[in-house]
Amino acid sequence: MLVLCWKEVKVLEVITAEEAGFCFGVERAIDMVLKAAGENEDLNVYTLGPLIHNPQVVKKLEEKNVKVASSLAEIDSGIVIIRSHGVAPEIIEKAREKNLKIIDATCPYVKNAQKYASQLVDEGYQTFIYGDEDHPEVQGIYGASEKKAIIIREKQDLNSVELKARVGFVAQTTKSPESFRDIINLVITEVKELKVFNTICNTTDVRQSSARKLAEDVDIMFVIGGHNSANTTRLAEICAATNTPTYHIETAAEIKKEWLSGKNKVGITAGASTPDWLIREVVQLMNEENKDVNVES
Amino acid sequence: MLVLCWKEVKVLEVITAEEAGFCFGVERAIDMVLKAAGENEDLNVYTLGPLIHNPQVVKKLEEKNVKVASSLAEIDSGIVIIRSHGVAPEIIEKAREKNLKIIDATCPYVKNAQKYASQLVDEGYQTFIYGDEDHPEVQGIYGASEKKAIIIREKQDLNSVELKARVGFVAQTTKSPESFRDIINLVITEVKELKVFNTICNTTDVRQSSARKLAEDVDIMFVIGGHNSANTTRLAEICAATNTPTYHIETAAEIKKEWLSGKNKVGITAGASTPDWLIREVVQLMNEENKDVNVES
Numbered sequence A, B: 001m002l003v004l005c006w007k008e009v010k011v012l013e014v015i016t017a018e019e020a021g022f023c024f025g026v027e028r029a030i031d032m033v034l035k036a037a038g039e040n041e042d043l044n045v046y047t048l049g050p051l052i053h054n055p056q057v058v059k060k061l062e063e064k065n066v067k068v069a070s071s072l073a074e075i076d077s078g079i080v081i082i083r084s085h086g087v088a089p090e091i092i093e094k095a096r097e098k099n100l101k102i103i104d105a106t107c108p109y110v111k112n113a114q115k116y117a118s119q120l121v122d123e124g125y126q127t128f129i130y131g132d133e134d135h136p137e138v139q140g141i142y143g144a145s146e147k148k149a150i151i152i153r154e155k156q157d158l159n160s161v162e163l164k165a166r167v168g169f170v171a172q173t174t175k176s177p178e179s180f181r182d183i184i185n186l187v188i189t190e191v192k193e194l195k196v197f198n199t200i201c202n203t204t205d206v207r208q209s210s211a212r213k214l215a216e217d218v219d220i221m222f223v224i225g226g227h228n229s230a231n232t233t234r235l236a237e238i239c240a241a242t243n244t245p246t247y248h249i250e251t252a253a254e255i256k257k258e259w260l261s262g263k264n265k266v267g268i269t270a271g272a273s274t275p276d277w278l279i280r281e282v283v284q285l286m287n288e289e290n291k292d293v294n295v296e297s
């Protein structure tokens, strides 16, 4: 007997956010490190500080024989790699004095912030860096200003500063444009001349807004990245706020099939320290779900 | 019979606001005009446009034989005086070509705005003037920018402009710092580099806030200035808003004695186009009131 059978087959639609995972500067730095390690198997290769805070990436670099040095004092010979955050010029000089081969993977956007801080000081502006004093990027920019810049962590810090007539500003690349604007707001009416280099990198902003838009459009959202990664956690919060069920996962292995029951559209995004291959693993798992569905039908 | 008589005598206390009447730039321009007229009785002396909009001052200048020309076309020989508002460089050139003697009474603060607009254009910034296109001061600044600047009357005007990466701003000297800040606010997050010359003159601000403070402290307030003077009317509004009885008068002759009944402290301020002698007349009248009181007792 031939039974004509109609069955609706639901196929998961999987959409990855526009800006997900490594930013341009981090991807570039990792490429430079892997290239340096590949071409110099006879030399010691060090990054000055961990390249990023992702356990999977750290492991991969260790396999390629890339070591992490916490300062130049730990390095006697070989190659030293400057991270995307950059360093103060005096560190480069010291590395030179030690006859180390230097690979400068400072993100070009961070390099700009350094260059402009130095320019503002040269041009005689009272120079401010809006950023977190303890952050290595800010330390590098501060060094570039010949340690003449004043670091402002939040707008309240301005209260204790006597503003000069000519004032200049740069910002840590990961600051929010709105908070930078709030600071400029306080200064503009108090000075005669203000020169602002908007050195904020829009990666974070674009990532967050594209994640929000995607979350609003799908039935379930996966946010991939280290559980201790601040920017991934923030991404997950933003997605959850749209009321779409949101799961912050580190790898595909954490996904439970029942989460997908009754869902059609799956959205995926990832923090800035999440490598592409971890994203691909999740996408692949979703495709396998689809295959299962097809077999069952 | 000798009667011992105790009588409390009320004496009017008269306080003039800190910043009242002519601003620095207008006072300087009037001095320059009077000096030029005094030293050149054989020459025609013209101001290019009326020096200020105060009928008493205009009359005084006419007595000194200073004429008002509405354009260079009306002047064939003699002295031409540039007002505190300033003019475009091409006007100065034309006056030179006509062999006129030029006395440039442009306010130094306005001169700064002109200089900075020109500098921003030279440095390759997309240059904006925040001001009223029709105002002679703005026309002068625009001329100084080689007519390359974009004039923004209000922040909405920014919507129709495509911002470049490097943007520069100057402002008409009489704009409010808060409204200038609102405009900078909109721009700062949209550009890579922003250079702002805060060319706002704080005279208006200081005048208004010292008038407000004084009005709060006295029993009656006189605001002296042309009834059709916008800035005097604004001053009177600010004083009236403190709930202190406020009278906007043009001259001392308008004051009615009954206004003073039961008042102890009199506050006086004046618009930017009000000459000192009109202020002194009011102060003198109050002193005479005091004399009358003493006589009566």
Ligand code: F3S
Pocket (backbone or CB within 6 Å): A023, A024, A025, A026, A084, A085, A107, A108, A109, A110, A173, A174, A201, A202, A203, A204
């Ligand atoms: S490191 Fe990344 S976040 Fe921006 S400043 Fe460079 S692309």
Ligand code: F3S
Pocket (backbone or CB within 6 Å): B023, B024, B025, B026, B084, B085, B107, B108, B109, B110, B173, B174, B201, B202, B203, B204
């Ligand atoms: S004309 Fe007066 S208002 Fe300021 S800009 Fe000059 S002092």
